[in-house]
Amino acid sequence: MTRRSTPAVGDADPTSPPESPVQVVGLPRRAVAQRAATRAQAAALARARRRRWRRTLVVAAAVALLAGAVVASLSVGSRAVPPEQVWRALLHPDDSVAATIVRGQRLPRTLLAIEIGAALGVAGAVMQALTRNPLADPGILGVNAGASLAVVSAVALTGFVGVWFYLWFAFAGAAFAATAVYLLGAVAGAFATPARLALAGVAISAAAGSLVQTVILTDQRAFNEFRFWAAGSLEGRRWEILLAVTPFVAAGLLLAAAVAPALNVLALGSDTGAALGARPRVTAAVAMAAVTLLCGAATAAVGPIGFVGLGVPLLARVLVGQDQRWIVLVTLLYAPVLVLLADVVGRRLVSGAEVQVGIITAVVGGPVFVAVVRRRRVAM
Numbered sequence: 001m002t003r004r005s006t007p008a009v010g011d012a013d014p015t016s017p018p019e020s021p022v023q024v025v026g027l028p029r030r031a032v033a034q035r036a037a038t039r040a041q042a043a044a045l046a047r048a049r050r051r052r053w054r055r056t057l058v059v060a061a062a063v064a065l066l067a068g069a070v071v072a073s074l075s076v077g078s079r080a081v082p083p084e085q086v087w088r089a090l091l092h093p094d095d096s097v098a099a100t101i102v103r104g105q106r107l108p109r110t111l112l113a114i115e116i117g118a119a120l121g122v123a124g125a126v127m128q129a130l131t132r133n134p135l136a137d138p139g140i141l142g143v144n145a146g147a148s149l150a151v152v153s154a155v156a157l158t159g160f161v162g163v164w165f166y167l168w169f170a171f172a173g174a175a176f177a178a179t180a181v182y183l184l185g186a187v188a189g190a191f192a193t194p195a196r197l198a199l200a201g202v203a204i205s206a207a208a209g210s211l212v213q214t215v216i217l218t219d220q221r222a223f224n225e226f227r228f229w230a231a232g233s234l235e236g237r238r239w240e241i242l243l244a245v246t247p248f249v250a251a252g253l254l255l256a257a258a259v260a261p262a263l264n265v266l267a268l269g270s271d272t273g274a275a276l277g278a279r280p281r282v283t284a285a286v287a288m289a290a291v292t293l294l295c296g297a298a299t300a301a302v303g304p305i306g307f308v309g310l311g312v313p314l315l316a317r318v319l320v321g322q323d324q325r326w327i328v329l330v331t332l333l334y335a336p337v338l339v340l341l342a343d344v345v346g347r348r349l350v351s352g353a354e355v356q357v358g359i360i361t362a363v364v365g366g367p368v369f370v371a372v373v374r375r376r377r378v379a380m
Contacts, residue, residue, distance in 0.1 A: 062333035069340035114336040121335025123294035124309025138295035142204035144304040146177025156219040174296030232305035232358025245297040252293030307365020
């Protein structure tokens with residue numbers, strides 16, 4: 001009788017399959033992966049929370065700065081008006097000199113500065129996102145050149161002068177130039193890529209600029225009117241100018257807000273954006289319409305004002321990141337602050353005279369432009 005031996009404790013059962021090394025170390029690896037995923041998720045939530053708080057603080061600071069700039073714009077001028085008199089003139093108007101100055105002159109000028117700053121800033125933000133170029137300015141579409149050509153042509157052909165007269169000519173010229181840039185960039189049915197738009201804008205601007213120089217050199221009246229308009233000034237702008245451009249600016253801001261999510265998708269590239277459901281042609285057309293309305297109305301009302309559409313979107317991108325929705329919101333708040341403060345400084349810089357807003361913003365924006373150009377890489 002054969003006796004069957006039993007395996008000793010610790011010996012492997014020869015009838016059972018050997019254990020896999022993955023089974024032995026699987027649980028520890030899985031546990032480590034789970035802990036790493038938990039830590040990564042917690043870190044992501046912490047970053048999102050910090051980003052949300054930072055953006056909230058940026059918006060709150062912008063609102064505070066805008067309120068202070070509005071008070072300064074209503075108070076500072078050739079005749080200083082204390083803030084308490086400004087408040088009284090706004091809420092309880094009377095026939096006093098302070099009420100006449102605040103409500104008749106400085107209030108429409110302040111509201112127009114807010115509107116123009118928001119229009120130029122948001123137009124620059126949309127233009128930079130559309131062309132994926134951090135140095136893009138609304139003038140790259142030939143808007144300023146088209147408006148300038150329309151102004152000098154209208155004055156030279158008709159002999160009429162005045163802001164209200166050439167307001168509509170300037171807007172029509174800006175719209176025509178932007179439309180020509182888009183059609184030239186989308187020639188032969190091709191997609192209007194950022195490079196095509198930029199090249200078309202440079203070509204239209206150069207052609208329009210040469211025609212402007214030809215007209216003003218042959219017509220003294222057009223030259224006199226153009227040199228004041230081209231400096232970019234809020235002086236003498238009243239309620240009728242504000243009411244005339246408000247519908248166009250409002251429509252442009254709505255289009256810019258609507259196209260911001262699609263611009264976020266197209267930032268990944270036209271092919272990738274199309275694969276994710278975006279429509280590059282429609283997005284480009286809507287963005288061009290927004291820039292035309294915003295920059296055209298602003299340029300027609302006060303003349304070309306530089307660096308607002310360049311510097312403020314760059315600042316917004318540094319403060320809130322690459323999300324175009326937040327960039328548009330922050331630019332909408334900070335750009336009017338720049339225009340208002342430039343206007344206030346221009347009133348007090350020279351005794352007995354005013355320095356145009358366009359000159360002040362150029363002085364402020366020049367160093368910003370040089371600093372951006374000298375950087376090795378600008379994030380977009």
